[in-house]
Amino acid sequence: MNTTEQFRALGTILYKEIHRFMRIWMQTLIPPAIMIMLYFVIFGTLIGKRIGQMGGFDYVQFMIPGLIMMSVISNSYSNVVSSFFGQKFSRSIEELLITPLPHYLILLGWVLGGVARGLVVGAIVTFVSLWFYDLTVDNWPLCIFVVISTSVLFSLGGFLNALFAESFDDISIIPTFIMQPLIYLGGVFYSIQLLPSFWQTISLANPILYMINAFRFSILGSSDLEALGFSIYSALGMIVFFIVLFSSICLWLLNKGRGIRT
Amino acid sequence: MKALSISNLKKEYQGGVQALKGINLQVDEGDFFALLGPNGAGKSTTIGVISSLVTKTSGQVKILDIDIDENHSLAKKKLGVVGQEVNFNQFEKVGDIIRNQAGYYGLGFRKSKENAKYYMKKLDIWDKRNEQARKLSGGMKRRVMVAKALVNNPELLILDEPTAGVDIELRRSLWDFLTEINNNGTSIILTTHYLEEAERLCRNIAIIDSGEIVENTSMQELLTRLEEETFIFDLVKPINELPDVNEFEVVLENPRRIKVTLAKDQGLNTVFKKLSEFGIEISSMRNETGRLEELFLELVEPTLKEKEQ
Numbered sequence: 001m002n003t004t005e006q007f008r009a010l011g012t013i014l015y016k017e018i019h020r021f022m023r024i025w026m027q028t029l030i031p032p033a034i035m036i037m038l039y040f041v042i043f044g045t046l047i048g049k050r051i052g053q054m055g056g057f058d059y060v061q062f063m064i065p066g067l068i069m070m071s072v073i074s075n076s077y078s079n080v081v082s083s084f085f086g087q088k089f090s091r092s093i094e095e096l097l098i099t100p101l102p103h104y105l106i107l108l109g110w111v112l113g114g115v116a117r118g119l120v121v122g123a124i125v126t127f128v129s130l131w132f133y134d135l136t137v138d139n140w141p142l143c144i145f146v147v148i149s150t151s152v153l154f155s156l157g158g159f160l161n162a163l164f165a166e167s168f169d170d171i172s173i174i175p176t177f178i179m180q181p182l183i184y185l186g187g188v189f190y191s192i193q194l195l196p197s198f199w200q201t202i203s204l205a206n207p208i209l210y211m212i213n214a215f216r217f218s219i220l221g222s223s224d225l226e227a228l229g230f231s232i233y234s235a236l237g238m239i240v241f242f243i244v245l246f247s248s249i250c251l252w253l254l255n256k257g258r259g260i261r262t
Numbered sequence: 263m264k265a266l267s268i269s270n271l272k273k274e275y276q277g278g279v280q281a282l283k284g285i286n287l288q289v290d291e292g293d294f295f296a297l298l299g300p301n302g303a304g305k306s307t308t309i310g311v312i313s314s315l316v317t318k319t320s321g322q323v324k325i326l327d328i329d330i331d332e333n334h335s336l337a338k339k340k341l342g343v344v345g346q347e348v349n350f351n352q353f354e355k356v357g358d359i360i361r362n363q364a365g366y367y368g369l370g371f372r373k374s375k376e377n378a379k380y381y382m383k384k385l386d387i388w389d390k391r392n393e394q395a396r397k398l399s400g401g402m403k404r405r406v407m408v409a410k411a412l413v414n415n416p417e418l419l420i421l422d423e424p425t426a427g428v429d430i431e432l433r434r435s436l437w438d439f440l441t442e443i444n445n446n447g448t449s450i451i452l453t454t455h456y457l458e459e460a461e462r463l464c465r466n467i468a469i470i471d472s473g474e475i476v477e478n479t480s481m482q483e484l485l486t487r488l489e490e491e492t493f494i495f496d497l498v499k500p501i502n503e504l505p506d507v508n509e510f511e512v513v514l515e516n517p518r519r520i521k522v523t524l525a526k527d528q529g530l531n532t533v534f535k536k537l538s539e540f541g542i543e544i545s546s547m548r549n550e551t552g553r554l555e556e557l558f559l560e561l562v563e564p565t566l567k568e569k570e571q
């Protein structure tokens with residue numbers, strides 16, 4: 001396939017993916033907006049007023065970057081894992097495998113689909129948060145880089161999960177038992193500086209903590225990372241490292257035919 | 263040029279099951295080729311390897327003289343495949359399914375739309391283009407699969423049991439359509455359990471059994487190997503008793519129809535002469551279908567018996 005044909009093929013996958021989650025917007029776009037609104041009402045407005053300040057900011061203001069990131073992460077992941085596994089399950093993945101499409105385009109198409117959903121949901125959550133707090137962004141380029149790269153990383157994670165999944169149970173195990181705890185313990189709702197030093201050290205092993213704090217830094221201009229002696233660049237470097245690692249693994253598995261060929 | 267060339271193709275599944283034991287197969291460009299075999303013989307595995315759905319253990323596959331390992335992309339551009347089972351997202355609209363398939367081949371939006379429209383009209387599914395595929399009947403879904411496989415105008419079309427479970431009307435309209443595209447130059451490889459279908463459509467044939475090609479010849483040549491042939495005669499006047507003949511075998515199917523089985527070296531003139539001696543007038547005659555079936559069973563019988571045991 002020449003470059004033009006590759007772009008057209010990639011465009012087709014991306015169109016199909018966006019069309020898929022837009023077609024079922026009641027399942028894909030509305031629930032995160034409602035959930036986030038409840039978080040703001042309960043934790044931000046009702047409980048938040050009693051909490052007062054967190055990390056030097058109003059509690060609602062502190063929570064907003066974490067909640068946006070939480071939505072981006074979970075939606076990017078779930079979009080790719082459910083869509084790709086669905087294609088495997090219905091055997092419609094064969095539509096792609098019999099074509100001249102190179103594997104990297106298949107991967108890229110799904111990842112871009114996951115990023116598209118992550119960003120749409122992230123935008124909805126941001127819009128909802130504006131009802132509760134007058135949000136300003138401290139560093140736009142950093143903010144855009146962190147949100148897109150994190151979305152790419154979790155889309156790749158979803159793809160990896162889908163390649164190994166053999167049943168619908170397999171696509172819910174990792175989000176439920178690994179991702180959710182890591183997100184909730186990654187500093188969405190609290191500053192890890194509040195934790196005893198032992199738990200602080202344990203928390204530092206959670207990669208999602210760095211992503212949420214890098215995003216918080218880009219919006220608020222401050223986060224737990226510097227307070228704990230980490231540079232923002234270490235967080236960015238880690239995201240890029242995992243993107244390269246996950247992409248390589250996904251491509252290797254696709255070339256081997258893991259989960260898609262017999 | 264060969265539409266398909268397979269050399270020493272082997273496939274061993276995990277657990278040591280040898281699905282293909284080094285098959286060799288050549289299909290000429292423009293041919294209408296039948297690949298037959300009992301269940302589990304290796305037909306679908308062969309098609310799977312050609313279409314990249316199955317990873318081969320060893321061997322070489324060339325599509326229109328292009329090695330699928332050396333120039334995967336170019337080889338696949340020339341191929342269209344209709345799988346055995348429905349393999350599209352049934353929640354999508356028919357038109358989207360077919361247009362998207364064209365897009366995966368790198369066709370532009372306008373060309374994709376144009377090709378999709380052409381094949382949807384040809385296969386009588388144009389009126390269904392805005393319907394969700396899951397709402398279609400089984401036969402209609404088959405048509406969608408054929409349109410999808412053709413939307414990139416492939417030079418080689420492989421159909422894995424395309425008429426399984428569809429009604430006679432659709433089967434016949436699909437036969438006419440396949441004959442038309444074959445006449446227009448598309449090489450076709452067909453696997454089917456309806457041997458009548460293969461006998462009617464295909465010029466050349468290969469029979470695969472237990473992962474090996476046990477026969478590969480022209481349909482004509484294969485059929486001439488029949489030791490005997492059966493004809494159906496419709497009679498002008500009904501008869502109640504069979505004439506007493508020794509030269510050939512006669513069976514009274516009903517008062518107006520007899521079935522005559524002749525040895526290969528016997529002429530039909532003997533039959534006509536003998537029947538007229540008994541005052542039996544014939545209004546029409548035809549071959550009994552299923553000649554290929556007899557040969558097929560003869561070729562794969564040892565394996566079938568083995569499986570039964």
